Amino acid sequence: MLHRYPKRVAYIMLVLTALVAAFPLWGEAVFGNQANFMLEKLTLMLILALFAMSLDLLVGIVGLVSLGHALFFGLGAYTLALASPDFSPASMWWMLPLVMGVSACVGLIVGVLVIRTKGIFFIMTTLAFGQMLYYFISTSPLAGGTDGVFIMFRPSLTIGETSLVNLDNPYSFFYFCLGMLLIGFLFLRWLTRSYFGQVLDGIHDNEHRMQALGYATSGYKLVAFVIAGVMAAIAGMLAAMQYGFANPAQLGWHTSGEVLMMLILGGMGTIFGPILGAFAYEILLYIYEHATTHWPILMGLTIIIAVLVLPRGIAGLIIAPPWRSKRQTEPGTASEHGKAQVALSAKPTPQRKES
């Protein structure tokens, strides 16, 4: 993994964050009466960015390609929808731990099974388990079947009687989501630089060698799987709050595919890349949807082209702009290039210094 990025990465991300955070100031000037709609879109992007980032821990850091990550996203949404009381708002103080607890338990059960598999097998089993929950939810009368479940009240965040953040207000909710995304980002940044993260990095590089060194790699992978699941569930919970309902589509494998697209668009294994990817994906989606009713064709072609010519995503462009490197990087060599850098960073450097 590339732990050390050029300075411009930090600058670009800080500027973008400031720009997003200041949306309430400039939104109305740019979008006029559409500003509220755009704020909702932006909130959704923040939520999806958290979702994509959680998948990056699995795909980019550990090298486990999951095609069932929507399982946790939907699980978070459904936990919120089903646990919310009908006539009064739930309290965030127990809702958040509940969502995290449920997703951690499910992550543990599914994880124990899927961690036993590798490569293509892992892709297929995660997909199958995701679909298992999808069919369970969409046929179960408890969870509203294919219609989903409506959420009558957004949870409240209060201390005693005073409201800490009014989550019903779109602006407050926007900042709440931004805060969650930042916490998620800082957490993952800390995690990947910790000793635990170094081991995950090693597993990505060469699992057999890590095993030979005496690491119980399955345990590390399982913990990473659970952490990624819990983060995705939090994103799912926020998405359900934003939409006002939980729907089986949030669990389906197309959602898993979409979040993988965000990852590749943004650049995996970089933690900050998926955030850019989520924004890029949603912006493209917005443009395509307005251009034609057959937008999936455009989206499909976009992803095919991204895979063929931009395998390291937007983050790859920022970290190593093609116009700066002397060697022409074509798609084939680009991944080789990435490998070489990974290999460099995996050299036995003193780990304490990094963490």
Place this chain on the structure above:
Amino acid sequence: MDLAFFSVQLLNGLQYGLLLFLIASGLTLIFGIMGIINLAHGAMYMIGAYLVYDLTLRLGNFWLAMLAAIPIAIVLGLIIERLFLDTLYKRDHLYQVLLTFGLILVLNEAQRIIWGGDVHRVAVPAPFDASIQLTDNLQYSVYRLFVMGVCLALAGVIYWVMRHTRLGIIIRAGAANRDMVEGLGINVRTLFTLIFSVGVALTAFAGMIAAPLTSIAPGMGDSILITCFVVVVIGGIGSIKGAFWGAIIIGMATTFGAVLIPSLASMVIYLIMAAVLLVKPRGLFA
């Protein structure tokens, strides 16, 4: 459940399982030999069904339509392999997943543009549009028996090719050690193209003969794809034998699950997969 009802379910399960085998065998061949995970496999099943629906309307005959549709499917497979997959062989599975997911979006939407979002049916074709009487009030469609026969025959052909021909030896060797086969002077590039086209043709063919039995609807490829993944996981990747028994198990489990435990029917196959993963994480026949 009396004996006649039981045997009807048994036949249904067998027929569904054999159909699944056709699709899963293509999937497992492509995995095993080319190392490619092809999510667009299910979309090819859908395209097979739609092609035969469209051509039956145009040509007025199901069998002629099938004859015309098979080459189209093969050419489509060739185009996809040469145009998109060629660059992916040496790259991570993630990119294969993403590219073939992109293909699904394109193919599904192309289907919507060409044939619309309606659900279609194809009439059961001429010599087989009868049914045989099992008991006084139970009968069984002859076409289903025909489908079973065709699938079994194809399974036999695949078995024979894999076991008793030079091509089969190369394919099996390629699955075991691709580099070595290449080192021995076999043109792996051509082999890949052949395998992919055959795999796609098998799936599209399954879609064609299944067309009179199912409703032809958008997204029909997605659900069959995931079922076939379960088949391949249970049987073991790259194993034709595993695909066969996996498909039979899933076919039976789906049919009897729907009859015996309707509330859990949609979950049965996944529970079986979970059980297999617990005992044999690499599949039953790997």
